[in-house]
Amino acid sequence: MNDGMGAGRNRLRVLLVEDSQDIREVFTLLLRAEGAEVVSTDSGRQAIELTAACDFDVVLTDLGLPDIPGETVIRRVLTSSRRRPRIIVVTGYDEPFVSRARQAGADVVFTKPVIWTTVARALAETARDRRRAGRLAAA
Numbered sequence: 001m002n003d004g005m006g007a008g009r010n011r012l013r014v015l016l017v018e019d020s021q022d023i024r025e026v027f028t029l030l031l032r033a034e035g036a037e038v039v040s041t042d043s044g045r046q047a048i049e050l051t052a053a054c055d056f057d058v059v060l061t062d063l064g065l066p067d068i069p070g071e072t073v074i075r076r077v078l079t080s081s082r083r084r085p086r087i088i089v090v091t092g093y094d095e096p097f098v099s100r101a102r103q104a105g106a107d108v109v110f111t112k113p114v115i116w117t118t119v120a121r122a123l124a125e126t127a128r129d130r131r132r133a134g135r136l137a138a139a
Contacts, residue, residue, distance in 0.1 A: 011035055011036060011037045012034075012035070012036045012037065012057045012058055012123060012126060012127050012130070013036070013037050013039070013054075013055065013056045013057050013058075014031050014036045014037065014038050014039070014056065014057065014058045014059075014060055014123075015039050015040075015041070015047060015050055015051060015056040015058070015059045015060070015061075015085070016028060016031065016038055016039070016040040016041070016060050016061075017040075017041055017042075017043075017044065017047040017059065017060070017061035017062060017065065017073065018040070018042065018060075018061070018062045019042045019043075019062065019064070019065050019066050020062075021042070023062075024040050024042065027040075027060065027090075028040050030116055030119075030120075031060070031123075034120055034123055034124075036058075036123065039054070039056070042065075042066075043065070043066075043067055044065040044067050044068030044069075044070070044072070044073040044076075045067055045068060047059065047061065047073055047077060048068075048073065048076045048077055048080055051077045051080055051081045051085065052080040052081065052082075055081075055082055055083045055085075056081070056085045057085055057086065057126055057127075057130055058085055058086045058087075058088055058123065058126055059074075059077055059085045059086070059087050059088070060088045060089075060090065060119075061073060061074070061087070061088070061089055061090075062089070062090060062091055062092075063089060063091040063093050063097055063101055064091065064092065064093060070089065070091070070097070070101060070104075071097075071100040071101055071103070071104035072104075074087055074089075074101060074104035074105050074106055075104045075105060078104075078105045086107045086108075086122075086126045087105055087106045087107050087108075088106070088107065088108045088109075088110070088119065088122055088123075089101045089106045089108065089109040089110065090110045090112060090114055090119065091109065091110070091111060091112060092111070092112040093111075094111060098111065108122050110122075
């Protein structure tokens with residue numbers, strides 16, 4: 001489902017925040033197959049530092065992180081980012097965690113197990129919105 005995300009400058013920059021090494025590696029491969037440029041971390045603290053220093057189009061995060069609760073990471077990422085990324089959550093938790101993630105600012109929340117094409121559609125939508133915003137800014 002590569003929707004043109006890999007076209008040069010139009011590549012989505014994705015920060016992947018996942019403490020499980022196996023899931024992080026698989027998601028990194030899948031994201032790259034979708035044409036995204038991926039930076040990954042297993043730490044909420046590092047995610048906050050990275051988004052303060054670099055612009056990301058998407059932050060794809062788990063909620064169950066070992067150092068900081070996921071909803072806190074979302075809030076801090078949104079306040080420290082120079083440019084607001086789209087926040088996509090993939091979590092094994094259900095309520096009340098899903099609602100907390102949305103209240104913190106998550107744009108999309110998927111509950112594990114998730115079908116990858118569902119995540120890929122959310123990425124493609126982000127890429128389309130980004131291209132559309134770029135065309136409007138250039139006009």
